[in-house]
Every structure is written in structure tokens, then in C-alpha cells.
Amino acid sequence: MAQNLESLVIRHTHRIPSPQGSAGEGATATRQFDAALTTVGFKLSAELLERLSGLSEAAVVHTARRTLRTVSEMVGDHVRHNAYFIDFPANVPDTEEFWMRCVTKALGDDASRESVLTRLKHGTLDLLSLPSYGRYQHTYEEMLAAQDELIASAGDRVTVLHLGRDPEEELTDLYLSLAGSRTPLGEDHRHDLKTLAERCALGPQPESIPVRENRALVNEARLAVGADLLLDTVTDVLRLACALSGGDVTLHEPTRFRALSRPVRRGLLAGLDAVVAANPAKLADVHAHREPFKRLGERLHPHEYPRWPHAADVFAVARGEKTARSFDSRVEELLDAYDVTGALKLLKSAPGRLFRALDLLMRIAADQEERDAVVAAAAEVAPGVSGRVVLSVREHFHNREEETDAPRIFVNRRGRAWVARDHRPPIPAADRDRLIAALDAEVRRRLQVPDRLLLDPDVLDVALPLSGRATAAGLGVLPRGSVSEVDGELLRFFVYWKQSEERTDYDLSALLLHDDYTTDSWLSYTALTAVGGVHSGDVTEAPDGASEFIDLSLDRVRSTFIVPQVNIYAGEGFEEVEESFFGFMLRGGEQKGRPFEPRTVRMKSDLRGTGRVALPLVFRRGDDGGWRAKWLHLYLKGISAANRVEENQVSVSKAVRALVEREQLTVGYLIDLMSRGTTVTELWDGGPVPDGPVTYIGLERPEGLHPDSRVITLENLRDVIPG
Template sequence: MNQALFLRRRSKVHVPMGTGGATRAQVASAVREVTAFRCVLSEPLIEQIGLLSATELKYWLREIVGVLRRETGAHVHHRPFYPDFPEQVLTASEAELYLNAVRHYLTLRRLPPTDHPRPAMLEGNFISRVIEPGSISEFESLLEPLVSSRTSLSEEETADVVWFIRNYKSDVFRLLPETVPFREIRAQVGGALILHVAGDARVDAFLERNVETATDVLRLAVALTGGDVSLTTASTRFTAMKRSMRRLLLRLLDHIPNAAEDVMRHAERWKRLAEVLHPGDYADKYPRALAAITAARRNEAPDSFGSRVETLLAQRHIATLTPILQGHPGEFARRLDATLRRATEPESVLDAFEAVATQVSSPVLLQLLAQVRAPRPLPLRAFTPKGAFAKIYGIKDRREPLAHDVLTRAARICEGALVTRFASLPPLGRCFIDPALREYRVPLAQRASSKSLRTLVRGSRLPMPDTRFIRLFLWWKNGRERTDIDLSAAFFDANFVFKQTVAYYNLKGFGGYHSGDIVDAPEGASEFIDLDLDVLVEKGVRYIVTSINSFTQQPYCDLPECFAGWMARVDVASGEVFEPRSVFDRIDIASNTGICLPFVMDLQERRMIWADLGLTSVPRWNNVQNNLSGVSLMLRALVHTPRPDLETLFDLHVRARGERVTSPQQAQAVFAPDQGITPFDTDLIRSQFL
């Protein structure tokens, strides 16, 4: 049992069979202790912990509170530069703030803590998280939706899958599906099975069913060495392999017909892998594997599908291109927009696409649907490349215009193909879909998602609590050398015009207040920013972009720990500077970048926009002021990029296999932000609705 995993994924915890004896006072004390993290125990859970002995309850509570501490960021000590923040910053003169900063830069000393206690925190009327009891079978059921996902997993989700395989060993096969639909997950599961369930014949059977292409074999080899199975980042450094491992990979490759072209797609990686595979040692046993790898070594590249398509598009030979694309329906969908813009007869292109649209995967159809429904031209065209960390590129929308009726028909084709596919699934009955779900994005690609308190999809817009004050927080600890991480907030108006920054070099302004710059964190350090939302709105601010910058230029992945988040506070003068029960979001900062934009606040709509993005450019002085162009670009990309939303996805399912009703009380299935299937159930959405 992994209580942290269970609590994070389902807001459930397991209570073992107890021997009884815990008093009502002890149970009440446990319930009260959990409320310090904005959580409440449900009545069934309170009844179950009441069946434990006093000692059993103590150990159970210690484990649960430890999980909640780490989830909210309360497992470390938070001490800002100004201990009485924000009062000391509000009352200090600019000269005093400047001199205190200079003294710290020269001596690394911080201001001593004050003796007078802080008043108790004023409680806001914020919704608490309800924790329910869960069984062992419910916990074990967490694995199947993760493995059955039709899109990529985040690093945290991959770790969850590996935990099950490592701890259940051979018993994990009763929890695994026969086949894994998404190729990256096949490699991750296959690699974990090889490493942790060695010797079980069912491992070979799993690989035979799930390895279908040469790239599947390559991904499996990458997974075994802990690399990026998306194959988009720098080449994996392959290490020496045992003979049994080499034979396994070569055997899998040898069984794949016409592997040469697929090998050539990643020729350089195959060359590096061949250095440890030594395919010549098994030339007689696996001749086709040797031939494919030899072709890559000699750069004997056959004419690839991609190069043929690009040539025909450039020459505008659409009549020749269309039947070729029909043989690759997914690629047809990805290139439909470009093909239509170059076609003299777009209707014939749409006819050809309609004939194969039902063969295109749901994620690709949903993305295409969002693109053709979006207004044109877009204020900004943004691209999020596939990879292990999140980044965005933006360009001006210079696409040739498409007729409205062409875009409308393309949307109908996508909808029709999705409804046809979803109609083959079990009926849903009466369904209620909360219109608020149009603010939440479909979880199409989570590989670059950071570990966070709530499982969120980039671009989703969550309602902010009804409060006047928001407190941003950052905590980090030095890596191998002095590490200076800076928390900043950049303010933009409704037209994305920069207004002001609150950062280490400007501690107060526009209704924002910074807790002071700390430049060394051998035992850990915290920085905070208070935001008075009413004042900011009065000054014309609409967007607040939170920026985290590695001033000393170490990438976050090299730090022992670094995380950030935000709290909703009724009053900034009451309570401790860090109060876990006021934490709404916490995100681990662990990407291979030096600049991170975790979230954006839209004060006009009172929405928090989940960003979880990284900047890779490093100016001479790494702070938000020197990155304003990149910050502004990412802000506009988050706001303007068309992405499929959950209301659309669930509506297509209901059209295919249900009946939509107007209230949750009438429904057999509910889709809403706070009940039934929620936007945070990303594993269920990806495995059951994509």
C-alpha cells in the first residue's frame, strides 16, 4: 500500500483492520490535525479510524499527516528574509530595504526572527478537500487506467506505474491489461517488467504482444537506461548490457518486418545503441536485425514517407498527395490544414479525409477539431514541441485563409468520426455535463507535466477563491554549490502590455510585496510575494505571471528540492507566513531549465491559468526583467492557443452513447469540476474517454 499515491490520485486512504480502543477524543484530535491542511475526513473514514487502537491510530495519522505535509510544502521550514513579512516590507523605506539587501549580499546573513507572536490566521470560507476511505482493490485499480492511457504519462505517473511493478513483481500481471495502447507507455512498462520481474515467462509474452515496430524496440532500450522514451531530447547514453538483454532486443527487432525504414527515422540513436548491442555477434541468429542496423550505420536511407509528403506539399501536387496520406490517416489529420490551404479543390481533400477519419486516434481528431473551430487569423500561432520539459514557440499567424464552409465541414468530419467511435463504447445513460468544463483542457500530453498538488492540464483555467489576497511562495535548497533562485511576479494589462514587476530588485509596487531576496540556501530558503488583488485591478492589471528564475543558472533538476505555489489569504497580517491550510496549489520545479512559469492569474475573469512552462534562454542576468519578451510570448500563447476542452469531449460521448440532462440529480453519470468525473481524474479520462 502506498498511501501517498492513493491520496494523490483519488483523495482516498486505506485504514487497516484495527484492534479497537481509540477514544472519541483521540479520533477528534486526528480529525482536527488533518484540518490544518484544508482537508476533512468523511464520516465513513472517521468511523473506520474509530476501530483502531490508540497506537494504531497514532501511526496511521503520522503517515497521513506526513503525506499532507509534503503535498502542501509544509514538510520544510519556511523562513523569509523579513521574518515579519509583509509588515516589515510595507513600513520600511526604500533606503532601508536597499541597505538590508546589500548587507545580505556581502555577509549572507539574514534578519533575526522577532520575538512577538503572530496573530492567529483569519479563516476564509474556502472549500476543503474531503478524504474518503478506500479498499486494497480500489488502490490496485489505479494501475490499469494509467497503463491504458492513450496519451503520454507525466514523470510522476510513470513513477507510480513503476512503483506497482517493483512492489507487486509477478503479481502485477493480474493488474495489467493484455495490451498497452500508447507506445511510450509500452516501453516504460516493458522496461520496468524486465528490470523488476526478470525470469517470468509472462514478461516475454507481454513484449511480444506490445512491441510492433523498430522504434518500439528503441524506446524499450531507452527505458531500460532511464532515458526519454519520447525520443525528442538529446540522445540517450546507452551503457553496457548483459547478453540476455542484448539477445532480447535483437530478437524483438528481428521479428519486425521491413524494419529498415523505421530504424532510419532514428539512425543516430540506433548507431549509439548498436555500440552496446553488438548485432554482429548474433548475425546467424538475428540476420534481419543486423541488416536494419547495418543500413543505419551506412546511412542507406530509403526514401521516407515524410520527405515524399513534404516534396508534394511544396510542389502543390495535392491530387498525388491525397491517396498517399490516406494510407497514413493520423498523418493526414495532422497535415489536413496545410493540405487544404494548398488545394485548388479542398472539397476533394475533405472527401478523401472523411473516408479514413474513423481510423485517426481520438487525441489527434480532438486537436484538429479545436484548430478548425478557432477564429482565424489567430492573434498568435503557438507550438508546444513534444519533449521531457514544456516550452512554447510562437509566430505570427500568416496562414493562407480557408473558406468558412471548408472549416465547418472539417469540424463536422472530426465530430462524426469521434461520435462513431464513442458509440461502440458501453452506454452512459443520463448524463450531466457542467458547462464550466469548457475552461478545462483535455489531457492530451502529460509527459512534461510537473508533480503538483492537483493534477492539472496546461492551459486549464480554474476559478480562484473569493479572497482579496494571494500569497505566492517558493522554497529551494542549494545543490552542489551556492544556489540563488528568485521568485518574481510580472504584471500585464488586458492588451498584454507590461506594467510592473515585483522581484528582488523591486520589493513593492502596484499592490505587490516581496519578502526579500535570499541568495544562498544551504539549509533551504523561502521567498514570498503578497498580491493585493483589489489594488492591482484598480491599477489596470489583468494578468499576473509568476516567474521563477535560477539567478546562479543551475538547472532545477540539479537541486535536491525546489517547489512553488500559492495561498489564498483573507488577511496577510494574521497567521504564520506559510500556512498549509491556505495552500491551493503547489508544484515541483524540477525541469532541465533555469526559468519556470508555473501559473498565471487572470484578475478580470478571476481564473488561475495553469502554465507549467519553461524558458531555456539564459541572459547575462537571469531575472524576469531580462525575459519579458519570452514571458509575454508565453502569456499570449496560453491565452490564445486553441486546445480541446473537456466539455466538448464529454458532449461528444453523450451524443454517441447517452442522454444529456440539465441537473446532476437527474443523471446516472456526472461530469463536473467538483463531482463525478472531474478534470483532475486525468488517468480515467485518458483511458476511458480518449
């Protein structure tokens, strides 16, 4: 199996495909492999240790090299993490003292003295003009030599790698899981699906591909091998054309369509023609994407293919030459007239559209009779709505309190967030509760209730992954809104970035807030020290990559909230740099070690968003003094340059408050619905597991589960969403 395909399996499943090779005495090499894994926070399962030990030494070394490369990248240890202050977190100076030290060095430098003096005479100081500011003053090797070795702790992270099956089986199952996902995938997972689809297009296929973006990627692979396309709307064809042009299959960003070969053009036009011929009403779907359809028509030349007249009608509608009244326009006409009865009658033919209009229908209902009709209609059509939408609407109404004018957060597909006051009229509590009860009943009806459930208690507060876009790619990353315990004494944030072309300056900062979300203090390049914390120093360019760190002693922090953030001060955005990621480590009070120690990393997530201020998560002190993290995965717009924690503290605190005070549906919600059935539920405490098959739901897979067990962990948590 090629390295990149094996890496896909390890990243998505934490399994190593069954290692291949001749039999031999590989026990010694296997122990060395396991020891090397331990330094980056991983270990081999007992079953995998046994399997590798029976192979030749060469086979073990081959597996070890490929695996270590993959897991090092998973945890962020594939790059060199240097710190500006060589012995960070020790001996970090006060900000003013440090700046004066840089000025003194600049005045002693013949090359910079004159320019610095000129600026000082005018009462200004440009830190970037100081030779010793913002650029590493020591090598990575010198930094390592100045640091103590990390003393291993029982609290260090250990991620177990399990023995997988035959490589082809692993790849096929991973393809089926991603292609058949009931929730939209994140960008990285879509990229992986594209890779797998190219390999698996002629093999086993999922029973259904409910997510349209996934279908476009599968269709791209099927078109390449001459297989039948999976099309039932004209928009499916548009998404496929975007995939063929390397564009955005979500249709959120415009795609520049490439010149297409004649066979591909014929395939797309034939697909369009078949869809419209089977149901001419599908022409109305063109209105939602008129401009992309017009541009696609310029590439497909439908006039050259008169045998497909229905395909030509698609582009005639896009150009306004043919009329096709859209379903949405008919719905909007009825809603604008406050005709709830008429709107319900029409919307029953489109259950998903009705569910998305429920809040508005409840608000504009004239009386109790109409509100009763809305609740009844929702219960009637619920079986025809996807599980993801049912749960999303359920979560929406759970947070739809009778009181209004509270902060309301909006998050788009790319994680960009903004906050506004909620001025919507309230919905009567009794009606809302009846609607919630109907939705709960529908979710309970769909759940696959196992005979025996083994449950990791730590998974109960994990938010349901209703969209892959609400979770960044990385290690130990939970969906937006999830809550997790923080079990260390020292909390260390880190950011790494490597610029592509222009000078790029990212600033790691931490905003400390009181319990009313007002500012207590902050840590950043303008405030290197604060109560309980220190900053590693400002690095202002990253041609070879750069890292910044913040260290916090949790028992000394007096604030209620800790909000780490990454500000783009100058240069390339998060989606333009060669690489960028954020994470945090937890250490015991006595653990020293280097600034970056992979075995202490609890979370590492890629930074990929369209805003200029990244908010990965927030830490909150509880009434018992303990700390918990709530996952944000948000990006604020910020300004084009010079974003600083001091300037965005108001917008950051508003976003944090809106999401902290919003309640997400969690795995615990689904477990509660399951427990009302006949399920036998056992809590796993980290010890031995049951002998027989179980359904296990937890953060990581335990060792020793029966081979017939169904296992759901963070890597495939989307599988808990009912269909």
C-alpha cells in the first residue's frame, strides 16, 4: 500500500493496516518501534505488538518508518518548534524591559543606529526596525541544548494504535464510511474521499450517498472509469462540473470552469437531459445557481447536441429565456402573505424545506389553531427529513427561549462567525415544548438501540457532529460546542505557521475574561507576562516556519475564562500559508521539558478559515475550581492588517459569550433516548472490557474488544447520527 493511502487509514481509524512481510524474529525491532512511538504520545496495542514481533526485522522497520512519519504529523512534531526566548518559559522579561533591550542592541549596531535614532527623535519606534526583534537569535539546536529533557508523567497522552485488517479492506471500509456519511465532511475529509473514490469507484459502494458534495466527488471518479453517474437533480451535475474543474463542490465559492473534453461534455449533458426528462419540475432548481449554470453552458456548448433538448432547457432557464417557477418563490409568496395554512400544504411536499421554515411559521401563525397545525405538520413529515436536519432543528428550538434580545451567533460554512442581538418575537413555551417532544420521538424511533452498550463517560459532553465543517482537522479535536475536562496543572498553547511567499506574522494571544465576559488581562507580544502566564516572544516572519507559545499555571490564573486566539498581524491568511496549526499541551507542575513536547499535546488542529482572527476554543473555570474546555472553531473577520488582542477584545468576548451560553445537543442526549429502550448500558472505567460483542461509544477505542463489536470513537462519531 502506498504511503499516503496507509496514512489515510492511520489518521482516520488509528489502525495500522495488517503489516505485510516475511516471518522472522522482529521482537527487538518492535520494542524499539513502540519506544519511539511513546516519545510522540502513541503506543502499539498488544495485538499489534504480537503481530509485528512475528515478522522479519526489515518488515518491522519498514512499517515503523511509515507510521512514525504519519503520527508525527498528526501531533505536529513533523516540524521544528523553536521559541524566541531560548529558555522559555523561564526568564521571560517584562515587555518594556525587553523592548529597551532590543533598542540598546540596535543603538550598538552600526547598521541600524542612525535609523533608530531618527525614529526616536520623532517620538516613534518601529519594533520591526530593530535587528534583534521578531527574528530567532539562536538555532533550533541551541534551543534544545538549553532545555531540560521531559520527565515522563502518568498524565501524558497515550494514543493506542490498533491492528487493522487487510489493506484493501481498510481502504474500502474507509471509502464507504466517508462516501456514505450522513453529515457534510470537512475540507480535509473531502480531499481524502476524492483520493479514495479514484481507487474504489468500481468496487463496493454505499447504499446511499445522502450528502450532495460527497456524491459529486464520487461521480467525478465514476465518470473517469465509465461507470453510471448518480444524478437526481440538475444541481448534482453542476457540482460534478465544479469537481472536474478543481472548484468548490459545496457551491459556496465561485468556480472557474475549465475547458472540458468532448466525452466529458457529453456525459454532463446526457446527465442533465435525463434528470429533466424524468421530472421537468427540476428545471426550477436552476434559479438557485443561475450564474454558475450560465458559465457552465459556455463550456458545454449544448447547441451542438440537439439530441439532448432537455439539457438545453437548463441553460435557457439560467439565461432567462425559459420560465420555470421555483418552489421557493411559491413558498415565499405564501409566507409574505402570512398564509400559514397554504404554506404548510405546499411545504408538506418538501419535508426538509418545511423543517427549515418551522421557526418562521411558528412566529407568523395568527392563533393557537395555526400553531397546532404547524406542530402537527412537523410531526407528520418528520419521517421524510434527514436525521441531521431533525437534530439541527431540535437543537435550534432547545435554545429558542421565550425571552428575546439575547446575543445570537451566526457561523457560516467556513467557520466565520458574527454576533447580533436576537430580535425575533418569542414562541410560546408550550408550543415549543410540544414541537421538541415530537422531534425527540422521531429521533428515538430512528436510533439503532444496541442490546449492550459500553460507554466512555468522557464522551457524554461531546457535541453531536451535525456537520464536518464544525470540526477542524487534527488530533484530539472535538466538534464545536463540545465540553471536555482539563486535567493538568500547566496549560500551554502553541501555534506554528510557515509562509508561502510574502512575510507573514501570526500572533498567538490569550484573552483572560471575568465571569461577566469583561476583560481581566491578556498575554501577547505586547504583554509578555501576566498573572499566572508568560508568552514565548514575538516572531514576525516564517520563511522556514515559526512557533509561538503561551504558558499558564492554572492554579494562579484568577480569571474565569481563558480565550486563546491567533491574530494575523501581517501577510498571508490561514488558507494561503504553506501550513498553520494550533494546539495545546497539558503538563504536571514539576514537568519541565522543551517548549514543544509531543507526548503532552492534547489537541492539534489545522488553522483553515477565512477570517483574520482564529478562536479554536475557550477554557472556563467551574464553581469547583476545575477547568473545562469548550470548543469554538470560529474565525472572526478582523481587519486587513495589524490584528491585536487589545483591539478585538470586545468582538471576541461577544462571540465567546454567545457560544458558551448556547447549549448543543450532545452524545449524552442520544444515550438518554437510547436508555429509554431495552439497552443494557455499562460505563467503561479504563479497565477490562466485556467478553462478548458490544456497541462501544467513547473518545478512543479500548484494547480487547470482541471482534464483532461496533466501535464509535471521535474518528467516526458521525455514525451516531441517525439516518
